[in-house]
Amino acid sequence: MGRPQLTRRQRARIARTRQVSPHPADNTHPDTLPGRVIVRHGRSVVVRTPQGKSVLCALRQHLDGIACGDHIHWQPVNQEQGIVVALEPRRNVLSRAGFQGRLKPLAANITQLIIVLATEPEPTGYLLDQYLVVAAHLNITAVICLNKADLLSATEQQAFCASFAHYTRLGYPVAPVSTKTANSLHPLQSHLADQTSVLVGQSGVGKSSLVNALLPQTTREGALSDATGLGRHTTSASTLYPLPQGGELIDSPGVRSFRPGQFTRQMLECGFPELHSLPGQCRFNDCQHQTEPDCAVQSAFDQGHIHPARLASFRQMMRSVCQER
Numbered sequence: 001m002g003r004p005q006l007t008r009r010q011r012a013r014i015a016r017t018r019q020v021s022p023h024p025a026d027n028t029h030p031d032t033l034p035g036r037v038i039v040r041h042g043r044s045v046v047v048r049t050p051q052g053k054s055v056l057c058a059l060r061q062h063l064d065g066i067a068c069g070d071h072i073h074w075q076p077v078n079q080e081q082g083i084v085v086a087l088e089p090r091r092n093v094l095s096r097a098g099f100q101g102r103l104k105p106l107a108a109n110i111t112q113l114i115i116v117l118a119t120e121p122e123p124t125g126y127l128l129d130q131y132l133v134v135a136a137h138l139n140i141t142a143v144i145c146l147n148k149a150d151l152l153s154a155t156e157q158q159a160f161c162a163s164f165a166h167y168t169r170l171g172y173p174v175a176p177v178s179t180k181t182a183n184s185l186h187p188l189q190s191h192l193a194d195q196t197s198v199l200v201g202q203s204g205v206g207k208s209s210l211v212n213a214l215l216p217q218t219t220r221e222g223a224l225s226d227a228t229g230l231g232r233h234t235t236s237a238s239t240l241y242p243l244p245q246g247g248e249l250i251d252s253p254g255v256r257s258f259r260p261g262q263f264t265r266q267m268l269e270c271g272f273p274e275l276h277s278l279p280g281q282c283r284f285n286d287c288q289h290q291t292e293p294d295c296a297v298q299s300a301f302d303q304g305h306i307h308p309a310r311l312a313s314f315r316q317m318m319r320s321v322c323q324e325r
Contacts, residue, residue, distance in 0.1 A: 035048060044057065193243075264321065
């Protein structure tokens with residue numbers, strides 16, 4: 001059976017919605033307004049207007065991929081509700097695999113990935129390196145946050161931070177924090193201002209405690225108006241909150257269980273700044289940087305320019321890419 005044909009009226013309506021200008025100053029569609037999606041629940045989203053008002057909006061059928069953080073245009077249907085008619089171009093989108101392997105967008109237009117580690121569970125360098133590849137692919141900043149510093153003595157904390165010194169040399173900020181002691185969040189808060197950040201990391205590293213410490217209860221309660229009708233149902237959905245010191249934090253249960261997906265070779269090389277310019281210098285164009293002769297990556301390692309754990313992560317990810325071919 002062939003696909004059902006759209007009527008002329010339906011085609012005209014779709015064309016009008018797709019032509020909405022992303023620029024508020026454009027008067028071509030005076031009945032549309034700009035907004036930011038702060039939470040999605042089913043076929044409804046809460047849109048924050050430039051004036052700070054929260055409006056419950058339905059989604060047009062062709063806009064099913066809308067996510068928290070998206071910039072959109074919407075039309076009012078009454079004083080408290082509206083309908084989203086167009087999506088502005090995204091800077092990026094963080095997704096995870098859903099049912100049947102389909103990608104589900106979790107958060108859009110983020111500028112920073114906060115990778116949370118702790119002494120317990122023991123940090124996994126390979127997973128950390130995967131997150132760093134994701135950040136490079138999204139073209140965003142990555143911050144390594146070492147949580148639960150209060151569980152360590154001063155000497156142990158110094159040693160724990162020293163184990164990540166090779167990341168600091170690569171330009172990644174490392175911020176030791178604790179939610180238990182006064183002023184211990186300052187190293188992280190200094191990185192959050194003027195950014196749209198998402199927290200990722202293994203289960204048990206204390207991401208929920210960090211969110212609770214960074215966002216006052218009044219901020220979390222006030223972000224969603226009771227008039228939206230979504231209420232507590234949004235607790236399982238990605239939600240964008242303004243931070244008291246400036247910037248935004250997306251709290252997402254989906255991101256908490258997020259695991260990086262498959263990478264391409266180009267993504268891997270960009271995610272390892274210490275060696276992304278080396279592969280072109282290898283003897284063979286298809287060098288896999290494993291045991292091939294005259295490998296520029298191996299040569300850089302032999303000269304002490306690449307940390308052993310980082311090279312092991314890179315080679316493990318490269319093997320995965322090769323197996324996918």
